[in-house]
Amino acid sequence: MRRMTVRLAVLTCSAVASLVLVAVAVVLWRAAEDRTMALASAQTTAVAEAVRLGADTDQLLDSVARTDLGARGLLGVRGPDGWTVGTVHAAATPTAPASAPGETVVDAPGGTAVVRTVPTEGGLVTVEAFLPDGTVWSAVRSDYVLLGLVGVTAVALAALAAAIAVRPTLGKLAALQRAVASLGHGELGDIDSAVRITGPPELARIGAGLNRVSRRVRDLVTRERAMVADLSHRMRTPLTALRLDADSIGPGPLADRIREAVATLDADLADVIRSAEKQPDRVSAACDAVQVVRTRMRFWTALADHQGRPCRLDCEVAEAHVGVDAADVAAVVDALVTNVFQHTSPTTPLEVTVVKHAGWVNLVVEDGGVGIGDTSTALRRGVSGRGSTGLGLAIARETAASCGGSIRIDRGRLGGARIHLRLSELGVQHSPSDPRACRILPRYRERDRLTDH
Known part of the structure; x- marks a missing residue:
């Protein structure tokens, strides 16, 4: 939030400063232009006065040299016969008619000329002050540099002020974030004193x-x-x-x-x-899923034998540690197997498989019953189409989700329901590009098909 606030302050101050500085720059440019033209006009007027008083060439040369533009070779006098004193840049023919003497501004190669015409007994004499291109820019360059420094300083001060002003708010937002995080982690504690926000x-x-x-x-x-x-x-x-x-x-x-x-x-x-x-x-939960499944299946296998139900446990791995508590894994096994015992006939076969592959521990429970009709609602807590509580599959789904796993319902090779539960192996980090562990299961189904035949 600090970065966003500072960025907003910088953008706002930059926009305002740009508008102000552009306006000031235009005013300074016009003022410098007026000063430059006024200076040139004053110097041409002084030399024109000498011409009007009948000064000779030497006197005119002295008058031109005493001016600032003349000393830099930018002021000159042109006579009616073509004679010149100083440096002349404009055209030989004056733009103003002889009957209307005065000052005019004309374009000249490389700049602008301020020309003043003076009528004399011998004809029309012109006094010219030449202003090269860039004269006005030279006059305002230092002012523009100062304006740029002022603008940059204003933007920097605005950013600093925004950072300082938002600091108390950030502290309060941090307190809110800690409170929300503690609530999300289950740290209820003294809720009344968890958040005290003023401001x-x-x-x-x-x-x-x-x-x-x-x-x-x-x-x-x-x-x-x-x-x-x-x-x-x-x-x-x-x-x-x-x-x-x-x-x-x-x-x-x-x-x-x-x-x-x-x-x-x-x-x-x-x-x-x-x-x-x-x-x-x-404390982070963990257990050996293979040991838990074997322990629970000893009980269910004995019960299946008593009913005359074919029951098989396929668990070739020695151990498979998952990030789930042993009681939760046992509850999942009991819930899934209980569903088979409750909703299928005593002679319906049951098979439980545990496979470890690619960082996943797969627990598969399938039976030879009629299967699950509506798989879209079967995983909802409390929803059942056969008169039960509907909690078995919901418990399995929540247990898988607690360790980043998943559950899938489809029809197995025995003809009935097939519940495929994926539990993340302890200490293994998964990404979307990791191979899915369920791809290993067709190999086991093919092996079982060959064994049955």
Whole structure:
């Protein structure tokens, strides 16, 4: 903003100074021109007076030499018979008629001549003062240089004044910028004292509006945390009853799987309560996506075996670290696989693939069901065409977006839905020209097709 303000001040001052200086330059030029013509007229008048008094050639030569123009060879006298005293530049025939003696200005080679005609007994005598081209410019050159220095000084002072005047405003804008940045980073803190703007009323109103928005955001976040914690606590009662029922089943694989699911749900609820009651963690999240997927798929593979559902995990990489928390990756796997279990028959095949390529970690979940009809609304939070909450795909989309990734829905080789999630590999910076990691997936699909046959 400082640069813009200084530039505006310089342009404005330059425009005003240009108008003023041009007007002053024109006045100075005309004044110098008038002075030059008046000087030439005065000197021709003095020599013409000597001619009128009947001075001889020597006296005229002395009169011409005593003038400034004559001393520089710019003044002369021409007689009616063609005789001359000094230096004559104009034509031999005077422009003024003999019956109208006086002064006239005529063009001469290389300049202008001021010619005064004097009638004598022997005829018409002309006294000429020659003004070379550039005489007026020589008279105003120093004045024009001074005007230029004045203009440059005025523009520089205007730029300095603008820079000094805008400094307090820049400080207030910097305070606004810091407040907005802290709000964007989730640093709610003491919002009431975050922005204190005094000065221009516009900035004061912006600061007041930002304070209102900040307080509103803080209130909404507080209410959201309270609501999440309250709902989590309310779920503890039916969860406790479910745990007691699971304990009463007795030993066996089914009972162990139910108890493991209850324990996992209890741990998730505890994490939700803890996260709702504390400030957001500013530490950068990271995890090994391969380890998380393998851990979660052990649970889902056991459940699929119990249903008789074909379930396959294709994960050849040893590790793949992404900039997402392990709980978020696990939530994505659970959400996508849960959608398959809920919306397809028990015999529908399920396949989960993890591929690492070109700085991307690709998580692909596909099934052999009927697919997703409207893919344009499937990723919207709370929108579902099959009676569910519609949060599964929204959770996956938000998790991918948190690390600069993406999600794509299409039809897979099994015939049903294919959810392709791209997560940025930890520590890898991507640009639009980087190759897309999804290009590696057709190789795996071809390999699987050959394996099936």
